[in-house]
Amino acid sequence: MIKVEPEEHRNKENNSMDVQEKEQQVDAQEVEAEAEAKDPYKDISREELIELLKQKDQKIARLNEKIxxxxxxxxxxxxxxxxxxxxxxxxxxxxxxxxxxxVIDNLERAISHANSETDPKALLEGVEITLRSxxxxxxxxxxxxxxxxxxxFDPSYHEAIMQQETEEYPENTVLQEYQKGYMLKDRLLRPAMVVVARSVKEKKQDEEG
Structure with a gap:
């Protein structure tokens, strides 16, 4: 037994297929139009494209040379x-x-004068002048x-080489300076080598202990 579909149903299916085909055609046309809009060289001849490529190559060469x-x-x-x-x-x-x-020149002159001068005071004055210079x-x-x-006594600036007993100065006071200390601006260049006071009382306590 053959089933016959109603004509109205067949018309609906055909109409639906027609709408889909039209939509696909519209989509294809839009894609093609968009591609053509994005292609700036679509209306340029082959010779013109070759000339543009040469210009681009020259520009790239200039940029490479600049780099x-x-x-x-x-x-x-x-x-x-x-x-x-x-x-x-x-x-x-x-x-x-x-x-x-x-300064070296002054020292050399002082030595030269020392060989000819017999006055030690004059020699001393020359050495003092050189030192001040x-x-x-x-x-x-x-x-x-x-x-x-x-x-x-400050260990940041002093280096104690020995202690000396005394009652004239407080303990840990610098009594003598064997070598001067020097600063380079605000930095310690060389610590001073010093003799530090030690109280007699402390020595007695050590001996008793």
Missing amino acids: LRMAAEMDNTRKRLERERNEAVAYANEQILRELLP FLSTLERFGCTPFESVGKP
């Missing part, structure tokens, strides 16, 4: 800065050494001595 030139300049700058830094380290003491040369040169570079005698 290579910039890289070479950066490398030259790096080498120059490294060379200047090495020279600065190698000749960092040039100025202070130049300032010390007159030397200290003045160091001071211009921020290097200055500091006083220690009569001040409390």
